[in-house]
Amino acid sequence: MSDVNARFEQAQQDVQKLPERPGNLTLLRLYALFKQATDGDAHGDKPGFTDIVGKYKYEAWAALQGTAQDTAKTQYVELVESLKSGAVS
Secondary structure (H helix, E strand, O other): OOHHHHHHHHHHHHHHOOOOOOOHHHHHHHHHHHHHHHHOOOOOOOOOOOOHHHHHHHHHHHOOOOOOHHHHHHHHHHHHHHHHHOOOO
């Protein structure tokens, strides 16, 4: 397993143990980076206007179109580390 994958898996565990819940925009960023890292570019139909949360999640993921999966993993790890240190909320 590569170092990036190991750090990404550790960050997934660490994010569950954060002392406080991040804000909604940070949660959206975490979601989008996770989806890009694990599934690649956004695919499927964009949720309709009645599914507001699904729509925002899809749009956040789609905004990362073209980002390499290893890059998304690294950015996810960096975001989790900043949350652990209290730099971002």
